[in-house]
Structure formats: C-alpha cells, structure tokens
Amino acid sequence: MFKKNQWSLFSLLIVFLFLVACSSNDTTTENEGGTTEGDESSGKQTLLVAADQDPSGMDPHTTTAHSSHRIMAKIYEGLLEFDENMQFAPLLAKEWEQVDETTYQFILREGVTFHNGREMTAEDVKYSFERILEPETGAISASYFKVVEEINVLSDYEIEFKLSQPYAPFLSYIASGANAAIIPKEAVEEHGNLDQVAVGTGPFVLKEMVPDTHVHLTKNEDYYIEGKPIVDELKYVTMVDESSRLAAIRTGEVHITTVSPDSVSLVEGNDELNVISYDGLEYFYLGFNVTNDFLKDKKVRQAISLAVDRQEIIDTIMAGEAKLSGPVPESLGDWSIDVSKLDLYQPNIDKANKLLEEASFEAGFELEMGVPSTEAELVSTAQIIEQQLGKIGINVTIVQLEWGEYIDAWNENTYDMLVGKNGSGRDPDRSLGFFFATDGSANVWGYSNKAYDELIAEGLEEVDMDKRHSIYEDAQKMIIEEAPNLFLLMPKSYIIVRENVNGYHPLPHDSEDFLELTLE
Incomplete structure (x- = not known):
C-alpha cells in the first residue's frame, strides 16, 4: 500500500511540473501583428x-553613420523638417520668420518635454547650437552653421539667429535631422557625450x-x-x-x-x-586620399575615372536598377546635372594610360582600397573596380573592414582609396561644400582648391534661385573634373x-x- 501511494504522488508531481513548463513557455506571445514579451493581454504593438548594421555611436551632433541616424531620427528632433513635397514644415518650432537677410526668428512649441521629463525651452536651442559650433565637440554639422554670429534667447519660447552674411541654405540645414537636434545640457554634463x-x-x-x-x-x-x-x-x-x-x-x-x-x-x-x-538621396563613391604620392596628381585620379566602367557596375551589381550619379544625385531634383555625357564618365583605357604617362606613372603602382565588409554591394563594387584598374597597371589590394573600422577609416583618411555611400542631404551645399570645400566638415580626403571654395562661398550667399542653380551646376562640373571622389551610381x-x-x-x-x- 505504501509503494502504491508513493507512485501516485510521484505521478501527480510529474503532471504538475509538465503544466508549469507549458505555462512558462507561453510568456512570449504574438499580439496585434507584433511580438511582445510578457502578458498576452497587454495588446502592445511592437514593430x-x-x-x-549596429549603430556606431548615438550622439546626434557627432555621429555620421546611417545605422545610427535611422535610430536617432526617432529619438531626436530639430526645429524644422521637410514634408513629403520637400517643403519646410514645423517640428519643435511651430513658426519661423526671416526678419531680414541675416536674421531668423523661431517660435517654439510649448509643453514639449525631453525624455528625462524636463520641458524644452529656447535655452536648450541656444545650448544645442553652441555645442555644435564648439570646436571641441567635433560636430559633423559645424560647417553648416559657421555663419551664425549670435544666438539670442528672446523668451522661453522664442529664439533668434543672427548670421554674419546672407546664407541661402540656413533653413535647409536647420531641417537637416539629428545633426541639428535639440538636446538637454544636463544629459551631456552627466555623461560627457551622448554616444x-x-x-x-x-x-x-x-x-x-x-x-x-x-x-x-x-x-x-x-x-x-x-x-x-x-x-x-x-x-x-x-x-x-x-x-x-x-x-x-x-x-x-x-x-x-x-x-x-x-x-x-x-x-x-x-x-x-x-x-x-x-x-534615395545617396550615391556610391570611390574616395581618394589626395595626400597620397600617386593620387595627389589630378591626372591620376582622372585616369582612374576613365578606367572605371560605371555602367558595368550598375549592370553587374545592381541588376541594372541604378542610375549614373554625380555629387548631387538625381533624386535631389533639378539641382543635379546630367553626367552621362561628361568625358570622365566615358570608359577609355587608352586615354587613361596616356594620362598616367603624362603623370610619369606609366609603370603602374599599388594602392590599398578599404570597403565595409558588411555591405555586400560595396564589396562587389570594390572587386569590379579592382579588376578595371588592373587594366591600366594599378594593382589594388582590397581591405575589408568591419563597420566600426570603416567609420574610423573614413574619419581618419586611413587608406589610399575608400568605397562607400554618401548622402546628398537636402541642399546642394550639403553635397558639394560639406564634402569638398577646404573647411567642409566631411572633407576627409585632404582636398583643397581655392577656386572651388570661392564658388561654394558664392553659392552660400546667393538667394536668387536661378543664379544659385547656375553656381552649383558649375561646382558639380568642377568637382567631377578635379575628382577627389569618383561618383559612381545612385541606387534604387x-x-x-x-x-x-x-x-x-x-x-x-x-x-x-x-x-x-x-x-x-
């Protein structure tokens, strides 16, 4: 009798443990089209x-990686944004006015709070832009706002910017996303940065x-x-x-x-x-370290451009679903120029070899080319370029980099060449001045050209749209001719x-x- 009762108790224990195990396996449930962890009755939607890629830092003022920006865009906001028609729209500022050629005023939304619970005011706007302009910050958008001379708090919800000169892209840069985000001072003071x-x-x-x-x-x-x-x-x-x-x-x-x-x-x-x-508003590029003994000669960079068959890359890597691009991709509208007929976009091995001979490099040479290993299309692009440059005696060694290594290599101009993607931004100056003016925040290539800088400076001050279009058309042609980057394609x-x-x-x-x- 004892053995029989013992076996019955043991059987009940097994059943109980089985039921508990089944219950514990149901803690992750699917609700409302998304997966939520916890009680099924919560009904939470999780996208x-x-x-x-992983994000590469989270400080909105200093981080450049797209993998970070796609996340920061959900967390941070600026004063303005662009709507679906690429027109300025209110964000943290509900109204704005250009008082005169060099003065802009913004009226902020009231009752907006940071994620730490504190209300945002004009003092936060002032602090954010002063942080961007502080050289020690290393803000990627510092060159956007270099003409800002004064930032005046007019009231808790009114802020004024005074510029040193007329500056056509000012509102475009105000609406440039996380790089112009409004942040709370106390968060930076507590953590040192926002990475x-x-x-x-x-x-x-x-x-x-x-x-x-x-x-x-x-x-x-x-x-x-x-x-x-x-x-x-x-x-x-x-x-x-x-x-x-x-x-x-x-x-x-x-x-x-x-x-x-x-x-x-x-x-x-x-x-x-x-x-x-x-x-999209991006393009593939082949960037040059123009301080390199070979690549500092414009003729060598032009020879490389003539050896690179962009259409082969489009057909092979992108299945034909891409377009030729200059520094301003076609998706930015009528700011871009048609590059398809430009001489440096026409593959010509004989002409490329002649340019190398004129530069006294007809014997060929070796270069290292970095590329992010996590971007399959870019790796394949680099491999095609390696083959194409071999035809003119340039032996390329491809170095595949982890994402963080690639970001460091871009910032530090580590390699002779770099294959990557760039975003054009919402204003042609972002495509042209930001990346290639001598003092452009993203000019990591070591490129400097006084005539080009003067042209970019003229475009910044010109508020007549027809004249501004003409200036940036000339700037595109000049930078393609100078070739500190090769602009390859605009992907779909x-x-x-x-x-x-x-x-x-x-x-x-x-x-x-x-x-x-x-x-x-």
Missing part, C-alpha cells in the same frame, strides 16, 4: 525592423542597446503630437547577412527590411509581402514590408517615418 545614452524630444525613447543583437525603443507617452506614434515599441534587430533578413521577413520574424535589387525576385509572388521601391532602394503593416510610406529623404504606422 520589428531588420537592420543591416551611449539618448535624451531627445522625439516619438520614441531609447530603452536598450545590445551590441550585435538589437536596439529597443519604446513609445514616448508624453509626445506632443496626440495619439502618435501608434505602435508601442520599435525594435531594430541586427541582421548583417541579407539572407538572414530575407528569411526573417518571410517567416514574420520582422515586419520591415531593406534588400538589394538581386533579392527582389526572391520574394515576388509572396502574398504576405509587399515590395516598395524608391530613389528596396524595402520589403509584411502585409499587416499599414500607414507606412517611405520618402527619399525619410524612409522610416513610423508615426502613422499600424500593425493589423
């Missing part, structure tokens, strides 16, 4: 985005960053636009390999991902997925979205506006 923390006014709040895994954001419950955002959480899941992102979007592990043109055909016909294509961007995603409409200048997005 899952497959990211091809690992984030305190903005935007629709999402940073909850967690786990390297090589994910970045987790939560809805800003105190956001000043009532009812926005609609989703409760936003998670960027790091998936460097494109095949992993494709598998994740197919199975519903994520809701949104970017893919290369070659992968589009792999999801066509899948009723659960929608493919969205658009022209592809985004795959699950069918249960609604209210999402990517724009060339803002491909991740999630304010109106909902999940079914």
Whole structure:
C-alpha cells in the first residue's frame, strides 16, 4: 500500500511540473501583428525592423553613420523638417520668420518635454547650437552653421539667429535631422557625450542597446503630437547577412527590411509581402586620399575615372536598377546635372594610360582600397573596380573592414582609396561644400582648391534661385573634373514590408517615418 501511494504522488508531481513548463513557455506571445514579451493581454504593438548594421555611436551632433541616424531620427528632433513635397514644415518650432537677410526668428512649441521629463525651452536651442559650433565637440554639422554670429534667447519660447552674411541654405540645414537636434545640457554634463545614452524630444525613447543583437525603443507617452506614434515599441534587430533578413521577413520574424535589387525576385509572388521601391538621396563613391604620392596628381585620379566602367557596375551589381550619379544625385531634383555625357564618365583605357604617362606613372603602382565588409554591394563594387584598374597597371589590394573600422577609416583618411555611400542631404551645399570645400566638415580626403571654395562661398550667399542653380551646376562640373571622389551610381532602394503593416510610406529623404504606422 505504501509503494502504491508513493507512485501516485510521484505521478501527480510529474503532471504538475509538465503544466508549469507549458505555462512558462507561453510568456512570449504574438499580439496585434507584433511580438511582445510578457502578458498576452497587454495588446502592445511592437514593430520589428531588420537592420543591416549596429549603430556606431548615438550622439546626434557627432555621429555620421546611417545605422545610427535611422535610430536617432526617432529619438531626436530639430526645429524644422521637410514634408513629403520637400517643403519646410514645423517640428519643435511651430513658426519661423526671416526678419531680414541675416536674421531668423523661431517660435517654439510649448509643453514639449525631453525624455528625462524636463520641458524644452529656447535655452536648450541656444545650448544645442553652441555645442555644435564648439570646436571641441567635433560636430559633423559645424560647417553648416559657421555663419551664425549670435544666438539670442528672446523668451522661453522664442529664439533668434543672427548670421554674419546672407546664407541661402540656413533653413535647409536647420531641417537637416539629428545633426541639428535639440538636446538637454544636463544629459551631456552627466555623461560627457551622448554616444551611449539618448535624451531627445522625439516619438520614441531609447530603452536598450545590445551590441550585435538589437536596439529597443519604446513609445514616448508624453509626445506632443496626440495619439502618435501608434505602435508601442520599435525594435531594430541586427541582421548583417541579407539572407538572414530575407528569411526573417518571410517567416514574420520582422515586419520591415531593406534588400538589394538581386533579392527582389526572391520574394515576388509572396502574398504576405509587399515590395516598395524608391530613389534615395545617396550615391556610391570611390574616395581618394589626395595626400597620397600617386593620387595627389589630378591626372591620376582622372585616369582612374576613365578606367572605371560605371555602367558595368550598375549592370553587374545592381541588376541594372541604378542610375549614373554625380555629387548631387538625381533624386535631389533639378539641382543635379546630367553626367552621362561628361568625358570622365566615358570608359577609355587608352586615354587613361596616356594620362598616367603624362603623370610619369606609366609603370603602374599599388594602392590599398578599404570597403565595409558588411555591405555586400560595396564589396562587389570594390572587386569590379579592382579588376578595371588592373587594366591600366594599378594593382589594388582590397581591405575589408568591419563597420566600426570603416567609420574610423573614413574619419581618419586611413587608406589610399575608400568605397562607400554618401548622402546628398537636402541642399546642394550639403553635397558639394560639406564634402569638398577646404573647411567642409566631411572633407576627409585632404582636398583643397581655392577656386572651388570661392564658388561654394558664392553659392552660400546667393538667394536668387536661378543664379544659385547656375553656381552649383558649375561646382558639380568642377568637382567631377578635379575628382577627389569618383561618383559612381545612385541606387534604387528596396524595402520589403509584411502585409499587416499599414500607414507606412517611405520618402527619399525619410524612409522610416513610423508615426502613422499600424500593425493589423
């Protein structure tokens, strides 16, 4: 009898443990089209985005990487933004006025709070721009605002900028995103910088960053636009390999991902997925360290341009789904020029060899070319360029770099050449002055040309649009002729979205506006 009762108790214990195990396995549930951790009854919507890179720092004033900017754009805001028609629209400033040629005033929204709970005021605007202009900050947008002479707080909600000269792109740079973000002084004072923390006014709040895994954001419950955002959480899941992102979007592990043109055909016909294509505001480049003994000679850079067959890259790497580009891509509208007929865009090996001979380098030479290993299209582009330059006796060694190493190499001009992507911004000066003027914040190439600088300075002051267009047309032709970079192509961007995603409409200048997005 004792043995029988003992066995019955043992059997009941096994059943109890089994039920507990089943219950514990249900703590992660799927709700409202998104995956949420916790109680199924919470009904939270979590938007899952497959990211091809980890963020490289989170300080909005100093960070350049797109992998960071896509996240910072959800956390930080500036005074103005661009709407779907590329017109200025209110953000933290509800009104603005150009008082005269060199004076701008902004009236701020009242009741806007930072994520630390403190109200944003004009003093925060003043502090943010003074931080950008402080040389020790190393702000990437410092050259945007070098003409700012005074910043005057007129009241808690009014701020005034006085410039040293008429400056045509001022409002465009005010609306340039995270690089002109308004931040709280106390956050910088507490942490030294904002690389690992984030305190903005935007629709999402940073909850967690786990390297090589994910970045987790939560809805800003105190956001000043009532009812926005609609989703409760936003998670960027790091998936460097494109095949992993494709598998994740197919199975519903994520809701949104970017893919290369070659992968589009792999999801066509899948009723659960929608493919969205658009022209972005970026281009592929081959950058030169113009302090290099070989590359400081313009003729050598021109020879390389003549040896590089851009159309072969477009056809081979982009499946024909890209366009030739200059420093101002076509997607920026009528600011760009047609580069297809320019001499340096016509492959010509004989002419390239002649230029190398004139530069006394007919025997050839060796160069190192860096490229981010995590960007498959850029690696393939570098490999084609390696083959093409071999035809004119330039032996290229490709160095594949981890993402952080690539960012460092770009900042420090480490390699002889670098293959990468650049964004054109929203104003032609961002494409031309920012990257190539002697004092441009992103002129990492060591390039300097007095005549070019004078042309850029003229474009900054000219407020007549027809004259300004003419100036920047000349600037584009000059920089293509000088060739501190080769401008290769403007890719077509592809985004795959699950069918249960609604209210999402990517724009060339803002491909991740999630304010109106909902999940079914």
